[in-house]
Amino acid sequence: xxxxxxxxxxxxxxxxxxxxxxxxxxxxxxxxxxxxxxxxxxxxxxxxxxxxxxxxxxxxxxxxxxxxxxxxxxxxxxxxxxxxxxxxxxxxxxxxxxxxxxxxxxxxxxxxxxxxxxxxxxxxxxxxxxxxxxxxxxxxxxxxxxxxxxxxxxxxxxxxx
Amino acid sequence: xxxxxxxxxxxxxxxxxxxxxxxxxxxxxxxxxxxxxxxxxxxxxxxxxxxxxxxxxxxxxxxxxxxxxxxxxxxxxxxxxxxxxxxxxxxxxxxxxxxxxxxxxxxxxxxxxxxxxxxxxxxxxxxxxxxxxxxxxxxxxxxxxxxxxxxxxxxxxxxxxxxxxxxxxxxxxxxxxxxxxxxxxxxxxxxxxxxxxxxxxxxxxxxxxxxxxxxxxxxxxxxxxxxxxxxxxxxxxxxxxxxxxxxxxxxxxxxxxxxxxxxxxxxxxxxxxxxxxxxxxxxxxxxxxxxxxxxxxxxxxxxxxxxxxxxxxxxxxxxxxxxxxxxxxxxxxxxxxxxxxxxxxxxxxxxxxxxxxxxxxxxxxxxxxxxxxxxxxxxxxxxxxxxxxxxxxxxxxxxxxxxxxxxxxxxxxxxxxxxxxxxxxxxxxxxxxxxxxxxxxxxxxxxxxxxxxxxxxxxxxxxxxxxxxxxxxxxxxxxxxxxxxxxxxxxxxxxxxxxxxxxxxxxxxxxxxxxxxxxxxxxxxxxxxxxxxxxxxxxxxxxxxxxxxxxxxxxxxxxxxxxxxx
Ligand SMILES: Cc1ncc(C[n+]2csc(CCOP(=O)(O)OP(=O)(O)O)c2C)c(N)n1
Ligand SMILES: [Mg+2]
Numbered sequence: 038x039x040x041x042x043x044x045x046x047x048x049x050x051x052x053x054x055x056x057x058x059x060x061x062x063x064x065x066x067x068x069x070x071x072x073x074x075x076x077x078x079x080x081x082x083x084x085x086x087x088x089x090x091x092x093x094x095x096x097x098x099x100x101x102x103x104x105x106x107x108x109x110x111x112x113x114x115x116x117x118x119x120x121x122x123x124x125x126x127x128x129x130x131x132x133x134x135x136x137x138x139x140x141x142x143x144x145x146x147x148x149x150x151x152x153x154x155x156x157x158x159x160x161x162x163x164x165x166x167x168x169x170x171x172x173x174x175x176x177x178x179x180x181x182x183x184x185x186x187x188x189x190x191x192x193x194x195x196x197x198x
Numbered sequence: 199x200x201x202x203x204x205x206x207x208x209x210x211x212x213x214x215x216x217x218x219x220x221x222x223x224x225x226x227x228x229x230x231x232x233x234x235x236x237x238x239x240x241x242x243x244x245x246x247x248x249x250x251x252x253x254x255x256x257x258x259x260x261x262x263x264x265x266x267x268x269x270x271x272x273x274x275x276x277x278x279x280x281x282x283x284x285x286x287x288x289x290x291x292x293x294x295x296x297x298x299x300x301x302x303x304x305x306x307x308x309x310x311x312x313x314x315x316x317x318x319x320x321x322x323x324x325x326x327x328x329x330x331x332x333x334x335x336x337x338x339x340x341x342x343x344x345x346x347x348x349x350x351x352x353x354x355x356x357x358x359x360x361x362x363x364x365x366x367x368x369x370x371x372x373x374x375x376x377x378x379x380x381x382x383x384x385x386x387x388x389x390x391x392x393x394x395x396x397x398x399x400x401x402x403x404x405x406x407x408x409x410x411x412x413x414x415x416x417x418x419x420x421x422x423x424x425x426x427x428x429x430x431x432x433x434x435x436x437x438x439x440x441x442x443x444x445x446x447x448x449x450x451x452x453x454x455x456x457x458x459x460x461x462x463x464x465x466x467x468x469x470x471x472x473x474x475x476x477x478x479x480x481x482x483x484x485x486x487x488x489x490x491x492x493x494x495x496x497x498x499x500x501x502x503x504x505x506x507x508x509x510x511x512x513x514x515x516x517x518x519x520x521x522x523x524x525x526x527x528x529x530x531x532x533x534x535x536x537x538x539x540x541x542x543x544x545x546x547x548x549x550x551x552x553x554x555x556x557x558x559x560x561x562x563x564x565x566x567x568x569x570x571x572x573x574x575x576x577x578x579x580x581x582x583x584x585x586x587x588x589x590x591x592x593x594x595x596x597x598x599x600x601x602x603x604x605x606x607x608x609x610x611x612x613x614x615x616x617x618x619x620x621x622x623x624x625x626x627x628x629x630x631x632x633x634x635x636x637x638x639x640x641x642x643x644x645x646x647x648x649x650x651x652x653x654x655x656x657x658x659x660x661x662x663x664x665x666x667x668x669x670x671x672x673x674x675x676x677x678x679x680x681x682x683x684x685x686x687x688x689x690x691x692x693x694x695x696x697x698x699x700x701x702x703x704x705x706x707x708x709x710x711x712x713x714x715x716x717x718x719x720x721x722x723x724x725x726x727x728x729x730x731x732x733x734x735x736x737x738x739x740x741x742x743x744x745x746x747x748x749x750x751x752x753x754x755x756x757x758x759x760x761x762x763x764x
Contacts, residue, residue: 050328051316051320051328058320058321059321062321092506095506096503096507099502099503102502103502105324105325105345105377105379106379107379108379
């Protein structure tokens with residue numbers, strides 16, 4: 038099963054490498070990972086998505102917690118939460134497909150962020166599944182480049198853990 | 199008054215009550231060595247290879263119960279420590295390793311003798327640091343010692359750039375270490391203690407499975423009290439030996455791959471398994487689904503990641519072993535139900551069942567009149583030292599025979615590289631142990647292969663007049679690997695015969711030590727007696743039965759009930 042794990046960590050050199058080293062060393066998998074500072078400047082929030090049965094995810098959270106620089110580990114998939122991912126997608130745009138691309142972009146509430154004679158760059162935000170769906174639909178038209186942020190997530194208010 | 203980083207480091211060591219450090223100098227730590235010479239509170243032991251410094255610090259920590267310290271230079275000095283650090287990590291031994299580093303301005307430049315030792319040791323330290331700013335130096339060292347000795351202990355590495363060691367600053371006031379992100383749990387949850395004790399009360403066939411955590415938390419007495427009060431037989435892991443008296447009638451000796459038949463049978467048939475400071479290692483469990491298949495499992499461990507990692511646990515207790523066992527002993531002292539039982543916790547029927555297994559397949563070996571059996575040597579060592587020596591081991595058959603036949607009655611008397619299994623651990627460990635306990639007899643039970651991995655330390659032992667005894671069980675083979683080849687690879691002895699070996703007696707003499715050799719069983723006792731009476735480094739070369747095996751043996755991946763017996 039897919040789990041989204043939120044990790045608060047001290048913003049120090051090498052901390053990210055402790056986390057990724059833990060995953061590679063113990064054979065846990067990482068589907069996506071994103072890190073950025075929080076309100077406190079010396080604390081970062083790392084969101085990672087992993088797949089594994091309950092035992093594995095329990096080990097992952099315990100092992101993460103054991104790392105000295107880590108403040109808090111929450112498997113937020115145990116709660117109600119919102120998750121978002123953003124992608125930038127460059128699609129081949131020919132006179133015959135331009136309208137189609139814009140329509141698809143609209144349906145997914147995406148934005149055109151760059152235009153050239155032969156391509157559109159689109160921005161889309163949503164759950165990982167939504168982003169994936171848009172990519173799948175654009176694929177036959179001709180995707181030239183994709184950059185994705187990885188998932189970030191937050192538990193819903195009043196459902197606090 | 200301003201002092202240098204190097205002076206501050208020594209001040210920190212004093213603050214931590216460090217008396218002995220093991221090290222080897224080089225360009226990056228030359229400032230530190232200059233300061234070491236200028237003081238007399240801390241003894242520096244000059245090893246002959248940095249790996250030995252770490253193993254010695256490891257054993258020093260095990261004997262004293264405090265933190266062991268090693269100091270080495272950058273680059274090759276640092277990389278040479280990795281095996282020692284990894285071994286201490288696997289065995290949860292509190293050590294702090296200081297490595298020199300190139301000046302901060304050169305870090306990342308592929309400078310001479312630069313290596314990213316913090317990166318290299320990240321997965322095999324409890325934590326590690328690179329100190330780039332002099333103001334971080336003292337708090338970092340205080341934190342390093344605190345982390346090494348608290349919670350589940352382990353090695354911490356502190357990398358010290360040369361310029362930081364030379365910088366002058368004002369030494370900060372002593373301060374209690376407080377960390378936001380690291381707070382080990384020592385106290386058990388009372389509800390879990392209640393559940394565990396109730397389970398013990400109900401159990402008909404309980405077994406205690408004790409590991410190194412019992413020794414690390416100084417909980418041997420508490421464990422012994424619990425076992426005797428509730429009448430529970432005890433088996434120990436390699437790391438747990440000495441955690442419960444090996445000659446006590448309730449002791450079943452070691453379990454697992456080379457454990458006793460009766461310990462493995464007891465675990466396989468028990469209805470309650472009480473794991474204390476042990477971690478369900480594959481060498482203990484064998485095939486996991488056949489390990490204690492009928493048992494409810496209680497697991498006491500200070501490290502939550504150990505619990506339910508390999509085997510599902512029913513009553514987890516995250517706590518220091520000593521705290522948890524004390525709470526359980528208090529519970530039993532107060533329990534009316536327990537104390538009202540006429541037979542107390544008596545498990546006579548269960549103990550009889552175990553004894554039948556013991557009688558059917560005791561731990562033993564076939565003695566021969568003209569060839570020395572290694573088990574006989576270990577038994578003689580036990581007898582002639584009255585079981586009171588500190589024993590270190592190398593790795594292989596020698597290690598298992600030591601574990602099986604030297605019935606450890608006390609904690610902190612058996613030092614072996616359990617988790618990593620490092621050949622070459624035993625001799626430097628003996629040096630560290632002898633530094634920690636100058637008046638005790640310290641014996642390294644060695645193999646002819648392993649001893650050659652750190653044999654250069656004879657010079658160290660001689661320099662510091664350490665009367666360590668090395669007992670080489672010389673079979674002319676990398677014996678443990680040969681045993682696997684004998685059993686599972688059609689006796690094809692690939693790369694295991696040690697066709698060329700030094701004359702260990704002559705080698706000892708070359709270092710100024712004493713060399714003794716026994717080739718017949720009748721010579722074993724006189725050689726040991728002479729060694730024990732000699733106040734010098736002694737190498738005893740016991741020429742043993744070449745193809746003797748270690749039994750019982752559970753083949754890797756098999757159930758622990760599928761033992762190959764003598
Ligand atoms: C550094 C290291 N290299 C290799 C091994 C693999 N190994 C385990 S036991 C063993 C044989 C040890 O031979 P010896 O020291 O003569 O001991 P014996 O088994 O003969 O008693 C070997 C090679 C190891 N444990 N450590
Ligand atoms: Mg050998």
